Amino acid sequence: MLRIMIADDEERIRLGLEKIIQKESEDYEIVGSYANGLELLNALPGKEVDMIITDIQMPAMDGLELIDKLRERKPGVPCVILSGYSEFEYARKALKFGVVDYLLKPVNKQELFALLRRLHGETERRRFEGRARQTDWIRAKLEGREVEPAGEMPEPPWEGEAACLVIRGEEPIEEGALRARIAEVAGAAFLEAIPITGHMMCLLVAADFRSYPQGTADLATRLALSCTTGQKGCLSVGIGPVVRGPHQWSEAFREALRASHYAMYGTGRVLTAMVEEIPAASLHGQFAKLEKELKPFLEILDESGIREVLQKFVLRLAELRPEKRQLLELFEQTVFLLRQDIPEFVEVIEDHYGGSLKMESLIENAMRFEQIGTQWIRSITELLRGCRERRSSRENRVIGQVKKILAEGFQRDIDLQSLAAEVYLTPNYLSKLFKAETGQTLxxxxxxxxxxxxxxxxxxxxxxxxxxxxxxxxxxxxxxxxxxxxxxxxxxxxxxxxxxx
Structure with missing residues (x-):
């Protein structure tokens, strides 16, 4: 949109300009029309204007004086001079004072429209660059980075109290639809929507919540529910604390992001959580308990036994409701235990995942706790199956070797310790393996x-x-x-x- 103000003491010319400009395109809007420069100047406070068209000769304040005043109050707004043939040299002189162009009376429509198109394009470009600078600056503040944007330093959208919401989408977020819907719900309280990634947006909302009975939570809940419009898949909304000033935005963003991940325990298509709702969940002793339950099944690589223990463990976690960082720590400890007690586990991880299970990525991207638990157990089960295949191949060879040793040495006493050492297994494991493979004890x-x-x-x-x-x-x-x-x-x-x- 190109917002235009006109100053001309000839009403016929002024009204004619208004009519042909607004008729030409919906992208052009006349935001003020005045009989002289002084009237325009007095009306300027509070006006959003992108272009000023002014006559030269006017009572009270002529065009050049107006332009001179505008250089102080609106230095970036382009001005266009209207002049007659008798004022041609005068108009050319005005170009030295920052006037972008001039139009001779009577105005040629084609020249006018060409000028408007050019200025509209330049205005849109400046707006885009300005928005980009402000977005970069706000994103840097949210992420706690001190990055100076290129070009003019943007003004903070709000210096007072603000709340931060983080919206994460299972599918890419439709930014335009989200902005429009939030603006409808939040009204003047809506400050900015900053894209963090294609699947994540951060919202800044002015924290004047007196019209909402339950304050931040009330407005945030309405915003969360409104987010479904135009969006696909599951959405996770985290509501951070109310903070004051841009210097605290990074804290608000960090806590809102944390809450958006904790929302994984919610239900429905839109999952919400406030940072105040996150309990100080204690997982003390949980891994020790898991390790004790797993140990009997690890040495003999009992897939079904291991899977059953892990499923019970996930159910316990669902009741305790830990945060994702705590889940990651527990899962990494479990994987380390499996690597230590199942020799083939390291090889299979290398074959399937290039050496790393990438648990952090799984946990970070999942929207619901059920997804995390299911995918984790599925991944471990697939790895255990690979371990079982590798071990079966080796065990067949080992059992064959043991049978041969026993068949050739049946006349002498062969103790379990020396037999196990000969095939590089522990006595206990050899006994269990032999029984499992042959149905007989040694x-x-x-x-x-x-x-x-x-x-x-x-x-x-x-x-x-x-x-x-x-x-x-x-x-x-x-x-x-x-x-x-x-x-x-x-x-x-x-x-x-x-x-x-």
């Missing part, structure tokens, strides 16, 4: 090998005494050999030999 497997060898010797070597066969299969005590053979086969060694001969 002792049961060894007994099976020895008894099978004894059966073969009893059938094929009639010349051997039963006690000699016991010695050959690792049972030097005849009584114990008879006992274990009968328990396994159902017959004593002698009875078995009589049957198979």
């Amino acid at each position: 002792t049961e497997f060894m007994i099976g090998i020895r008894i099978q060898k004894a059966k073969e010797l009893l059938k094929e070597h009639a010349e051997l005494k039963t006690y000699e066969i016991g010695e050959r299969v690792g049972y030097p005590d005849p009584a114990y050999f008879n006992k274990i053979f009968k328990k396994t086969v159902g017959f004593t060694p002698k009875e078995y030999r009589d049957i198979v001969r």
Whole structure:
């Protein structure tokens, strides 16, 4: 919009200009029309004006005197001189005083419209640059940066008390629709909407909330509900404290952003939280409890057991309602524990995520707590599945190696400690792994090998005494050999030999 003021003592010319300018485009608005320079000057306070058209010869105050006064009061507003042929040299002289152009009477419409288009374009450019400078300056204040904007230093939009709201969107925020809707709801209280990212806006609202029964919370709630218009997806609105002056905006923004993340525990499409609502949640002892619950399942890599423990842990967190920074700390501790106790975990993270789970990004971008918990457990489950696949491949080789050692050394006593050391596993883990993979304990497997060898010797070597066969299969005590053979086969060694001969 190009806002124009006109000064000309000839009413016919003045009204004619008004008519043809406003008829030409909706982008042009006459904000004042006066018979001389003095009237225009007196009406200037409180007026927003982008261009002044003035005649030269006028009573009370002529055009040049008006321009001289305007250089003090509105130095950046362009002035255009109206002059007749007799005043042509006079008009050219006026160009030295900052007049951007002149129009000869009678005014040529095409020349006038060309001039208006040029000045409108220049005005819009200046406005855009001015808004950009102010936006950059306010954003720097919000982020606590001391950055001097290029060009003229912008005026702060408000020096009094202000509240800060942060709006985060699941989808990119439609800035224009948001500004319009907020302006409708907040009215004069609306100061600025500053884009932080494509998915985040910061609102500054004048903290004169006397017309709202519950103060900041009341207005903020209305603003939050109004945000749905023109916006897609879930919105999270954080309401910061009321602060005074731009020097406190960074604190207000920081707290509003914190509240916007804490809103993840809300319900509906628009989630809201005030910074005052955030409790001092204590998570003392929670990780120690989780570690104790996980330990029995880690060494044997029990995926379902680990997943069940993590699901219960997430449910506990939903009741405690910690902030995101606390969640991140707990999740990172858990991942560290898994890396320590599951050797394959590091390799699988490297393969799937390039070495890092990027938990901070997951937590930061999620709108709801349920999203965080679900995605976290899904990620851990996928990694555990990868660990299981790697381990299964290795364990198949290890179990095969153990079976071979036992089959070749069945005549001698093989203790668990030395067997585990030979395959680079702990004795406890080897016992559990062997049982899980074969359905037998190591002792049961060894007994099976020895008894099978004894059966073969009893059938094929009639010349051997039963006690000699016991010695050959690792049972030097005849009584114990008879006992274990009968328990396994159902017959004593002698009875078995009589049957198979």
